[in-house]
Amino acid sequence: MAAHFGGGLRKGAATTVVAAAVVAALSASQAPGVTVDGHGRQSAAEATPTGPGADTDGAATGNSPYYTELPPLNSPSPAPTTGAPAGTPAGTPVVQGPAEAGIPATVLDAYKKAEAELRAAKPGCNLPWQLLAAIGRVESGHARGGNVDADGTTVSRITGPPLDGNGFAHISDTDHGAYDGDSVYDRAVGPMQFIPSTWAWAGRDGNGDGKKDPNNVYDAALAAGHYLCRFGWDLSSAADLERAILSYNNSRDYLNTVLSWLEYYRKNTHSVPDGTGTLPSRRSDETAGAGTGPSAGTSIPAPGKRAKPGGGGTTSPSPKPPAPAKPSEPSKPSKPSKPAPPATPEEPAPGSPTPPPTATDTVHHLEDAGTGKLSAVAGDTFSERISTRAETRDGKPVGKVRIRFTITGDTDAAFTGGEKVATVVTDASGVAVAPALHAGERTGDFTVRAAVVGRMTPAVGYTATVTERAADALARTSDTPLTCTPGGEFADEVEVRATYKGAAADKVAATATLITSDEDPTENGKGPYFKDADGSPVRTLKDLRTDAKGLLKLPKLYADDTTGTFLLRITTTGGATLTVELKVEPADPSPSPSASS
Structure with a gap:
């Protein structure tokens, strides 16, 4: 079956010729989790698979739905043309070619600028802009066909379904609805579909306006680049490329879909005016019927369905309206009963299935797990590593919970790999050990905060001190x-x-x-x-x-x-x-x- 655009393939379509050809060189290992080892690199040996019901910020998107269409089998070979279509930004080279190879001008510019910045900031990562384009295509159809303003901000918010554990990861609200408009659960947001809990530490200012906005394609593309380049990954390596993509969305179908578009965009692409990009329609959640995929005010209708008036999901085509019923004798009005209070997301309506509690749901608090004095001379590695234990209300350890360690304060100290944030999964004893800390040249105190990913519990703070280099x-x-x-x-x-x-x-x-x-x-x-x-x-x-x-x-x-x-x-x-x-x-x-x- 040819994987032509428009004949969108559902989840599991990675067995097509296109996907198979792309991933032939990659290892067949299971999808790694986002545990980092003692060297700050992702460890497949200690991986904890994520999926529906998992509480994780290992996936930038919270494993939200994505678009599953694969690119055409034929390579894009656009021929140059003269005269740019109306609406194309001045100076934008525009060529004609297969519609699937066209990327909206502003979005394409954001991908390429992010690549240039990463080339300078993390040259060993070897990030290709085509990888950002592949992820942007799969996550949001390049910001819904380039529906962005002159500054690169989406005209309307692009959000995924609530991550309520019902077919997706369970991530309670972390941003008070500031980014995703949901004060109960987190949702994936923007062109690159970051969840707010990940954006809180991964966000970047890509357009120099002093803000970090996941709804801005420049900010989102740069953040995605840094996210894919963490842990010292080299994306020219097939193994590291696989790890990076799976850390974005922990699904092998997702991996194969992204790799297919990466290979396609590497062969050729061309610019199209903003707002004229092709729109995908098939989502990975459609077969399960769970929620709606990334949307901008209204979700993209699947074939054979129409959008609900006012947006928000799809409905089946309306049948022919029935003939009006014959009027009947009006009855005596009954005493109105007291209306039942409406169900809230925290309290599902009666009869609704309640998802089983996750390990994260059982965490009541965090405790220090015996961390010693954190002190190091400037430029040295701290001899002590931070250990944190997750416990239930009655003090029992909780394993397989993600703990996020974040360095805060006026410091240039970093974890192994140069990152300010590391996420580690607790072991059977409930303990997560952070990667080694490296002191920079800036002396003084700073703080490392340990927090449970996906649960609003008090963080544990650890004070670390960097002393001046000394001679005796x-x-x-x-x-x-x-x-x-x-x-x-x-x-x-x-x-x-x-x-x-x-x-x-x-x-x-x-x-x-x-x-x-x-x-x-x-x-x-x-x-x-x-x-x-x-x-x-x-x-x-x-x-x-x-x-x-x-x-x-x-x-x-x-x-x-x-x-x-x-x-x-x-x-x-x-x-x-x-x-x-x-x-x-x-x-x-x-x-x-x-x-x-």
Whole structure:
């Protein structure tokens, strides 16, 4: 069966020739979860599959429905044409070709800009814009055919069904409805269909307007790029590409559909005016009849159905209206009964099936699981790792629950892989251990917050401290005496080596001062001196720092007319101190002529 656009394939269609050809080079491993190992990379060995009823932010979309059409078997080979269609932004190259290869101009620009930024920010990821296009096509039909304004924001909100555990993941509201308009459950939002709980840490400002809006295609595309590039994944590797796509939506059918469009877009694409892109119609949830797929005010009607007036789902075609009934004798009005209160999402109507509680639903609180003191020297790895335990109300451990660790505060510290957020699944003892923390160069305290994904329970905060790089010993690299004549300059420059516990102490802050005496460390007002940029005498140098080998070479020293022995004291963070002796002496007098006999 040819997988032509418009003859949309339902879930399971990945067995077609197109999908098979694309994934032939990929491993046949089961879909990994979003557990990260000790190195910050996703681990298939510890994977916890997600699916209906699972509580997870491992999938950017919460495993929401997606569009299942596969691209045509024929490759897109558009030929250039002159004259852009009406409505095309100025300067946009437009070519003709198969409709499925056309991507709305603004959306295409957002994909390519995101690729360029990721190329600079995370060059090892090798993110192709065509992957963003493939995901954007499957998630929202490129923002519903490019239905965006000049800034790239969708004209109307694109949302998925409520993630209430009924055929989907169970994720209670995390944004108070700010992004998805639902204050009870989270819903996937925007062109790239992020759920609010994931957008909270993955969101990016892609168009430079100072906001992170999942409904803006520039913001959403850039966020998707960073999301796909986390954990140090290299998307030029088939295994990492598979992991990244499955982390977006944990379904092998989804993986195969995205890979099919990726391969198709890699062969060729062309730009079409905003609002004129082709619209997909088949969703992965249609066979199950669960909810509606991503929509913008109204869902896309499936073949043979029509949209309800006012939007919101589909109905079967209306039958011919029945003939009006013969009027009957009016009856005596009965006493009105008290109306029953309407059912709420939290309290389903009587008779409605109640989804069984998930592991996440049973979590009452989080506890520290024995984390020690979190302290590290700038640039080092913290020796201690954060451990958090999920417990029920009566203190029993809860396994297979996702704990999100988020670094907050004024810090450049990060988890392994350079990320500020890591999600880890609790083990059988209810414990989740965060990836190793790496200290940056910024010193001071910051906080790591541990929270249950998909449940509104108080977070646990861990304070971590980054201390300055330190040295515990200083030594000159030469034993040559440092001498000078009055008014001259010292021939040798002072160079020292800093060490900490015997190893080179790199990037350690130091100060050099010409002191009055051993007993009086105040600055000496006479004797040797350094020069500042203007050539004026300076006898204290601050903000010095050792190099990568722990070496510190001071500027040239000069002498005034004062003779004698002077002291130069060098100190570092950590308490290392070295005092160097400097001598200023007159030149040796010339030998006097021998007396004549």
